[in-house]
Amino acid sequence: MKKRLATYALFAILLGISTWYIMFIPSELPVIAVWVITALVITVYEIRQSGKPTLSALAVTGFWLASLTVYTSYWAAIIFLGFGGEQLTQFQIGMSPDWLIVDLQFYRHTMLAYLLNIGSIVLIIGPLLGGGAGWLLIQSSLLQSAA
Secondary structure (H helix, E strand, O other), X not given: OHHHHHHHHHHHHHHHHHHHHHOOOOOOOOHHHHHHHHHHHHHHHHHHHHOOHHXXXXXXXXXXXXXXXXXXXXXXXXXXXXXXXXXXXOOOOOEOOOOOOEOHHHHXXXXXXXXXXXXXXXXXXXXXXXXXXXXXXXXXXXXXXXX
């Protein structure tokens, strides 16, 4: 179990940081597709390890919440350190003339609201996707073993 948690934590960190860069790459693959694909990978891994759709739902939800927290923290760190350049101008981030002092109103309202809004969506879709896909995997393996 500890190995699985460490694996999920590592992939959550990678997904959270890479999401920042994926958003600015003009590509055919939207960010949501990357998150869904990684959730399906987590689902398959969890079903193979535990065989329980409830643990799969919990794993996907926890993974997404951790990735979202890493993404938002990375975003805050970039703003605080004054990096980001043109990428940050599209968010209309107001910074004081001294680049180390961040507009705390922006951080408190925008970042927290973003985290809460997307987090509430994750709490609904994560269990549905993880549990539903896990249940389908179990059913398909039962059908294959019966044939």
